[in-house]
Every structure is written in structure tokens, then in C-alpha cells.
Amino acid sequence: MADRSLILTLAKVLIAAAWVDGEVTQDEINSAKDLLFHLPHTAANAPGMRLTSREWSILEMYVESPVDAAERARLVSELQTALRTPEDKALVLDMLEEVVRADGAVSPEETAVLAEIKESIDQADTGLMGKLSRLFGGAVERRSEAAQGPNRELFYDDFVQNRVFYSVNQRLQAEGKSLSLDDGDLRKYSLAGALMAKVAQTDRTVTDAEFEAMAEALQERWDVARETAVFITEVAVSQISATQDMYRMQREFASLTSETERERFIEVLFLVAAADDQVSFEETEEIRLLANGLNLSHSQFIAAKLAAAGQSAP
Incomplete structure (x- = not known):
């Protein structure tokens, strides 16, 4: 037997x-x-x-x-x-x-x-x-x-905890390419891409405008080259799903970023959600949950929401 x-x-x-x-x-x-x-x-x-x-x-x-x-x-x-x-x-x-x-x-x-x-x-x-x-x-x-x-099983932890990072590396290996980023930065940008994709897919569809907002965020907020930003965004959109462990991704992203960086990232999430000209209640709630998972207070969440809308906190 x-x-x-x-x-x-x-x-x-x-x-x-x-x-x-x-x-x-x-x-x-x-x-x-x-x-x-x-x-x-x-x-x-x-x-x-x-x-x-x-x-x-x-x-x-x-x-x-x-x-x-x-x-x-x-x-x-x-x-x-x-x-x-x-x-x-x-x-x-x-x-x-x-x-x-x-x-x-x-x-x-x-x-x-x-x-x-x-x-x-x-x-x-x-x-x-x-x-x-x-x-x-x-x-x-x-x-x-x-x-x-x-042996892809050697990278099991990345597969579970940072699926976008894992998939980026798998694609690079398969295509015989490399990125001019160190491992720590690529991990962080991959997590950022995954979290942005999570918000963009709240309504089950990622629009072209949302995709562009995600790529621009990587370029402008973290000075990532355009080609690399688009590549990471493509992988993030293709990999995000309800089966991914968002808690682990939030925890790792929090460990790789400062509090100020995370506050600004919540602004980015609102800009991604607004890329198709409206931010739905479901998208706002998704961002609120992500902010909480990134160890930010409700007041920090509100401040980021207002900043993204071009307003100041009272």
C-alpha cells in the first residue's frame, strides 16, 4: 500500500x-x-x-x-x-x-x-x-x-507570506532576467503592489486607471523605474486573490516600513481606489481594515483619507 x-x-x-x-x-x-x-x-x-x-x-x-x-x-x-x-x-x-x-x-x-x-x-x-x-x-x-x-519548495515561506515577491522571482528566473533592486526593497514593493491590488479588486475588476495609479505610486513614492513598476503591478494584479493571507502580508509590510511611510501608503490606497473617479464604501472599508492591520490608528486613517482628497484634517 x-x-x-x-x-x-x-x-x-x-x-x-x-x-x-x-x-x-x-x-x-x-x-x-x-x-x-x-x-x-x-x-x-x-x-x-x-x-x-x-x-x-x-x-x-x-x-x-x-x-x-x-x-x-x-x-x-x-x-x-x-x-x-x-x-x-x-x-x-x-x-x-x-x-x-x-x-x-x-x-x-x-x-x-x-x-x-x-x-x-x-x-x-x-x-x-x-x-x-x-x-x-x-x-x-x-x-x-x-x-x-x-526546487521551488525552498521558497515556500515567500509563497505563503509574500506571493507577489515569490511570483516576481519565478518570472524573472523563467525569463532569465534580473531587476536592479536589492532583496529588501523588492520585498517591500511587492507587498505594496499586493495591498494596492487588494483594494483595486474590491469590486472584482481592476480598471486600466487603477492599474496605472498603482504603477505610478511605485514610481513616485518609491522612485521605482517605470518598467519595473509596471512589471511588479502586472504580477500583483495577476496574483491577488481571496485565498491569500492578508494578515501575513500586512505584518511583513509593517515590519519593512516606518509609521510615516505607512500613513502615506494609506493615501496611496485611496488614490488607487479613486482612479476610476469614485471611491466606493466597500473600497473605503477595505482600506480601513488594511490601515488597522498596518498598526495605524483611526485618526491616522481619516487623515490619510482627507489628504488623498486634497483636504486637511480638522
Whole structure:
């Protein structure tokens, strides 16, 4: 019976295989989830994997952005090491077929990668000699080689606490680019982008005017280059969602900024909300909650609101 480690590693490989044609369909995602829900969880002797929130988040990391050949090779190597019995191998091969065919069409790229993974799985030794090899160094050597490949899980904390920063770095790495910003500044600007996007998306739509206001805020308030400001804004708008942990983002932003900087940032949030010529009650309430989360008083919130409107506090 497959163990927890094998199932989780298999799920990552399934997602990686689904990415080979450049996209992951909802059918492919659902097929991978079915694997986790319906295979037996041996530790609890109950049907279905009881994943922790951290484990779900780690799988989400692979669903969110493409998995390249080098990272896929690392995952396949880890899967080889996790195999213990012929039944494990049969399970893996069956699930690979099911997920790749889940969307009803198998591309040439998927066919090639499926054959590549199958060959690797077929080569895994689940007999006595394979177990001895894992025990006395074979698995250690394979894990050492695999560790040299890309591993997004090393950046799990950023994925959870500062999703925009994580995604900016993922895109830069994929495109072979870099920004002329130090790590601390990029973290802060990414958080600012995420919080601005949160306000802009209060009505579920980010208008062109709101997008421009966000980019201009990064340029004018923090002297960020135009191209970089637009890039961060694009990532922020694409990543913000109700599932993100706003409390963590507010806490980190507060730790990276001064009180005065945060007061001025609340003004920025009102300017973003007003970019489409009106600030709704819902947007005002969202900004109030963010101000509270940034350790600002109600009077500071009111002062920022008036300043953004070109008025002075009484």
C-alpha cells in the first residue's frame, strides 16, 4: 500500500507532467486531486489523504506556474527513490496515464514526457538489491543529484507570506532576467503592489486607471523605474486573490516600513481606489481594515483619507 511520501511526490510529478504542453487544465488538476482523496492513507487506516494546509500549499506551488525539464527531472528522481514495491510502480504508471489523458487530448509533448517518466519508473529497482542500494548509498547519491535541480519548495515561506515577491522571482528566473533592486526593497514593493491590488479588486475588476495609479505610486513614492513598476503591478494584479493571507502580508509590510511611510501608503490606497473617479464604501472599508492591520490608528486613517482628497484634517 502506497505511503504518504510516495503519494505526495507522485502528485507533484503528475502536475509537472501536465505542465509539459505549457498549461495545466482544470481536468488535470481534478485528476491529481482525486489521487489524493481516493488513495488509502495507511497511517490513519482510513480512505483518502488527509493533507495539511502546508502540503496543499506546496502542491499549489506546482499548479501555479510551469515546471521546466530540470525541475521535473528532480521530481522524477525523488519519485524513483520513494518507490518500494512493484505495486508502487504499477500505481504510479496507472496514475500518470490517467492524469495526462484527463483533458481528453494528449499532445505530442505529453506523449514524449510520459514515455520519459515511464522509462525512469521502470528502471527503479524495488527488489531486495534496490532496497539495499537505497540503504547503503544509492538513494543518497540520487538525492544529492536531484537536490542540484530547481526546487521551488525552498521558497515556500515567500509563497505563503509574500506571493507577489515569490511570483516576481519565478518570472524573472523563467525569463532569465534580473531587476536592479536589492532583496529588501523588492520585498517591500511587492507587498505594496499586493495591498494596492487588494483594494483595486474590491469590486472584482481592476480598471486600466487603477492599474496605472498603482504603477505610478511605485514610481513616485518609491522612485521605482517605470518598467519595473509596471512589471511588479502586472504580477500583483495577476496574483491577488481571496485565498491569500492578508494578515501575513500586512505584518511583513509593517515590519519593512516606518509609521510615516505607512500613513502615506494609506493615501496611496485611496488614490488607487479613486482612479476610476469614485471611491466606493466597500473600497473605503477595505482600506480601513488594511490601515488597522498596518498598526495605524483611526485618526491616522481619516487623515490619510482627507489628504488623498486634497483636504486637511480638522
